[in-house]
Amino acid sequence: MNLALTDTQQALREEFRSFVQTELLPYANDYDKQGFIPMELIQKLGARGYLGATLPEAYGGRNMDQVSYGLLNEEIGSACSSTRSLITVHSSLTAETILRWGTREQKDKWLPLLATGASLAAFGLSEPDAGSDTAGIKTTYQVTADGYTLNGVKKWITFAQTAHLFVIVAQGEQGITAFLVERDTPGLTVKPLEGILGTRASMLGEIHLDDCHIPAENLFGRKGWGLQQIVNTALDNGRYSVACGSLGIARACLEDSIRYAKNRRSFGQLLKDHQLIKQKIANMVTEVKAASLLCRNAGYLRDKKDPDSIIQTSLAKYHASRMANNIAAEAVQLHGALGCHDSISIQRYFRDAKVMEIIEGSTEIQQILIADHSIAGLSTIL
Amino acid sequence: METPTQAGPRVIIREFLQKRIGQDVQFADTEDIFQLGLVNSLFALELVVFLEKSFDIAVENEDLNLDNFRSVSNMETFILKKKGK
Ligand SMILES: Cc1cc2nc3c(=O)[nH]c(=O)nc-3n(C[C@H](O)[C@H](O)[C@H](O)COP(=O)(O)OP(=O)(O)OC[C@H]3O[C@@H](n4cnc5c(N)ncnc54)[C@H](O)[C@@H]3O)c2cc1C
DSSP states (O other), rough: OOOOOOOHHHHHHHHHHIIIIIIIITHHHHHHHHHHHOHHHHHHHHHHHTTTTTSGGGGTTTOOOHHHHHHHHHHHHHEEEEEEEHHHHIIIIHHHHHHOOOOOHHHHHHHHHHTTTTTOOOEEBTTTTTTSSSOOOOOOEEEEESEEEEEEEEEEEETTOSSSSSEEEEETEEEEEEEETTOOTEEEEEEEEOOOSSSSOOOOOEEEEEEEEEEEGGESSSSOIIIIIIIIHHHHHHHHHHHHHHHHHHHHHHHHHHHHHHTTEETTEEGGGGGGOOOHHHHHHHHHHHHHHHHHHHHHHHHHHHHHHHHHHHHHHHHHHHHHHHHHHHHHHHHHHHTTTTTTSSSHHHHHHHHHHHHSSSSHHHHHHHHHHHHHHGTTTT | HHHHHHHHHHHHHHHHHHHHHHHHHOOTTTTTTTTTTTTTHHHHHHHHHHHHHTTTTOGGGOOHHHHHHHHHHHHHHHHHHTTOO
């Protein structure tokens, strides 16, 4: 296993960093307060190829490998988890899954639009009464003469407020099945969802499907294989994005903490010179490094298309999201009252980190997956 | 990739399944591992990636039929068919 970055990957990381420094970090707290990210930012992400990072050039994508894509998620996530969550749902959950399982027609129609951000995509799985228990969804599909009719409600859908294309997972005669649903489908309405703890600018919405008629060609994947094929692929892709995004949050907390410790005085010393603060920093940096290696390892295995990449991605997501929560809490502590105030980013990182433990398979769901794998055989994990 | 097919897909498939299901769990080549409840929710995804990588095939939309994956023998038949043998 070689976890060193290639020259190309290093250069990409520099590119992402400079974009984030100038275009994202200075505005992220405002986006969080106002509860949305502006269209101009989304256009810039599209123009840079960040919304189609891993798509092949033939579709207008940037054809990045997974390690590089992980770096993109880390860098964007270090500044603004709401923007990172757009990349997660648009690129990882939807575009990459269409690339994997879409028909030729679906790919030709959607991927060029998604690659540039001309169309935005969102993923509708969760419902008011079903989250972790994906098989418990109640949205239904019915077969009609020329397609399908969908009925139900999807809740907590990231970027539902702006997306043009939704993947909707529904239950029907042949089991759980996924569909591509366009925003202007009659019967589809989106209600903005306010008041979320973290990723506050991620424009959550509730999607109401009221006798929505979907043409036959918008069936996504095989009937009855919606969970195994579409949802599993999408969540695996999404977990990688969230793992790297969590790493980004933690690294930002650590960087800000070190900067603060070098400037703030207490009891006649700089914070950095207090032993207990040194201990905090040593623990933070060790945790960040461990998560970084897990993310890099997952990216490396994903690039090799190794079947162990799936459990290793789960491991990276599990560790990185919990670690981000610990580090963000420590960073608030280290900043004292200032850490609790919205004039700086730390309180936002603290709120955003909690969301990472809930989305793309909660901490408890990862624990079940990782434990089951370990019990069957440790060799896939260690 | 000629080598793995020469070794016999059955051997390679079984080795992978035992690794995922547990070395100590017994099941016959013809038994339905899904029906026996031996596999978790991530397994179908891992299996597809494994088959593609080990046998140099592309599992496509239309290949997703449980009959292709339910047992070691069925998977072997599926691989041989995909390889045109
Ligand atoms: C900011 C945000 C954005 C989101 N974006 C999207 C999106 O774009 N698309 C989408 O489809 N969904 C989205 N979601 C929903 C998210 O996927 C769900 O919240 C998640 O799957 C958990 O489901 P739940 O909230 O219904 O909790 P539940 O499944 O009800 O779980 C409640 C608690 O019980 C635990 N639990 C559940 N089952 C078990 C078990 N078997 N053993 C032990 N513990 C268990 C869970 O880990 C959790 O702690 C988003 C959520 C948030 C907060």
